[in-house]
Amino acid sequence: MPTIAVDAMGGDHGPDEVVKGVAQVSLETEIETLLVGDEARIQAVLERVPYNPEHIAILHCRDAIGMAETPREAVKKKDASLVVGVRAVADGRAAAMVSAGNTGACVLACAQHFTLLPGIKRAALASVYPRHTEYDGQDPLALLLDVGATVRCEAPELVQFALMGSAYARRISKQPNPRVGLLNMGSEEGKGGDVLADAHRRLRALPGITFVGNVEGNDLVHGKADVIVCEGLLGNVVLKLIEGIADVVTDVASNAVKQRLLWRFGMTLLSRGIREVAHLADYTKYGGAPLLGFEHLFLKAHGRSTARAIENAVKVAAKAVRDKVPQEIAEGIQAIR
């Protein structure tokens, strides 16, 4: 069983929810976890919940990185839980890392301490999001990358994102042939300027992936593609917009429930219809965003992660290690070099 390092101090609800999530993992699975952070505060949480001490170790450090800190300054804190955890993974003490902390600092810490896989130009942060499916058995989650490790990208980098995302989707969602799309402003292959037109041509000619062509903004909510490739600026805006709309839907639904008894009755009657929309909001279920392209795995859980979200992120990280996602990516890259 792999050991997963977990940044106990990261996220809006660390260390409480993080430690509770890890405690739950220790009871339900054989996964070994290494909780990185302030030992006294970690122990204080563990005293209040059931857990299996055989599966949990603590790596003490005093410092932590706040959600609003500037990444470049923050990662200079050598005794911060995120930095200590990433170094522990790089040194082989754990196989992968999970953090709900400051996204920029997470990406930067990995860039400083992890090694890119042979041939990989840049790492990409990938995020799953829920969408409507087009056929039975299609994964209800699509994978969007990059969502913020890069800003602008060249065509060869977008091609590598397609290979990395495809490998992750094959292993984690068990779809043998995930459909890959290029996020663009039109369906024709020449759309979106030189970089996207070049990326389209390269992807169409690429062996080992199932390229379905350009996808537009409205296609993102349907099942046209399972892996959607774009530069970080575009992916970041898209992901946050989906989250923002999901929050509005949830607010409207929960206000309706709170404000009026009749509405509450209506909600019950409507439950399936509403759930189909409101499930968009429940990011806590989806196990976090993998940072792909390094020899080691890093899983970024949402800043608002609850114990349940941390629990799922740790399980997904362990699955990705067992299923050898980095090796799968490395083989995909080697095959086209």
Add this chain to the structure above:
Amino acid sequence: MPTIAVDAMGGDHGPDEVVKGVAQVSLETEIETLLVGDEARIQAVLERVPYNPEHIAILHCRDAIGMAETPREAVKKKDASLVVGVRAVADGRAAAMVSAGNTGACVLACAQHFTLLPGIKRAALASVYPRHTEYDGQDPLALLLDVGATVRCEAPELVQFALMGSAYARRISKQPNPRVGLLNMGSEEGKGGDVLADAHRRLRALPGITFVGNVEGNDLVHGKADVIVCEGLLGNVVLKLIEGIADVVTDVASNAVKQRLLWRFGMTLLSRGIREVAHLADYTKYGGAPLLGFEHLFLKAHGRSTARAIENAVKVAAKAVRDKVPQEIAEGIQAIR
């Protein structure tokens, strides 16, 4: 009263819905319209609906541009309703043009026949979209530009978009100081690469607009900014994603209503909560997307426009002409040269 040229053949529902919308305008207002398209087909629709013949003229042409045609080829059809209409505006026969046709062809026809205002580098297609407001009296619609007239932009172009969008919002939504935001992947001013960091600095120093800084994807659904500036690739994906999600919400809601009597009852009880979300979907109400930066106005109505949407687009076009939107933009640009 200004004359508004209307592409009778454009859109998914032209000429039927287009002509019906114009007929309604002729009854309700003093706006003069010039219906451009196949006279026999236009007359056939007019025979079936009430209208005021004093307010409607027809400019006959035989050809039309299909929604799926390649813009560059399509605008070579010199007798197509879109091209004939745009030329009629350029020649002074009408003050502005409305079309629900092929977006790429609309932008290209204007680029070929209209003249950019002095100092303007590139035109931008702006679209309104509904969002939550932050204070009483804030317009429930925000303006996003560019949504597809450009692909990539330089910082000075984004600054001009801010001025153009601000001028349009001031005139059309009667907000004296619309708040302008720069769409980006983080709130800090240095985010998003060189172009966006440069645009941020320039916008902060710009007199005559109210710059609120960077806005992220999730901010788009709230009232942080009234005018949101971005390159065409980003704006196009964002707009189509909002439309796509709105369609899903509408589908879920209407399926719920159709499938189960209890759900229908639930929908009624929930009506206000649902309406708050579902109104996102009703693009037909919002009068179309102005193409800004030219001496003449062009209003792109949604391809799926119904008579009601065309009616609103013609009214907005007439209002923009009366309120001298191009002159307002020209003055804003002159002020910073």
